[in-house]
Amino acid sequence: MEASREDAPLRTSRSDLAITVIGKDRPGIVADVSEALARLGANLTDSTMTRLRGHFTWTLVCSGPGAAEVDAALGPLVAGGQLLATVREVGPEVEAAAAGEPHLMSVHGADRLGIVAAVTRVLAENGGNITDLTTRLTGPLYVLVAEVDLPAGTADAVAKRLAEVAGGLDVEVTLRRTEMDVL
Known part of the structure; x- marks a missing residue:
């Protein structure tokens, strides 16, 4: 007996895709986007979505059919020009070595050029890895919140250097150790 198309097993060839909308x-x-992906059998694994000054932005990673199929499935959603979607294949996630100690950094003060550049440079120079970063401008107040992994034993030196940089920018900065959430 021949199997019908509906009874056919799922494709075994799967791609890891990064999609931005x-x-x-x-x-x-x-x-709309998640339904289009579900119809293709794409499994949404990681994503982050936000609104930025009235604009929607969503970045996601999924496992599913190839980029061309996903791009075609999203075609009707972008046809009117109101949305832009990009799809590209990415390699599978590589298990990283111990990431360091998790910290939360917050910065707030009057808006001025160079805040993000200055504080993130301090983190980079000390081996810090930013795992999440959000900024908001609310009137004249600028706020930055970042989750950061720092190499063991560097937090005090990083905090001291951040305080120096913050003083030059006339903003407040805090850095505190956080505990990993258990899901």
């Missing part, structure tokens, strides 16, 4: 915000974008 940006455009003017409106209700239903997440539902």
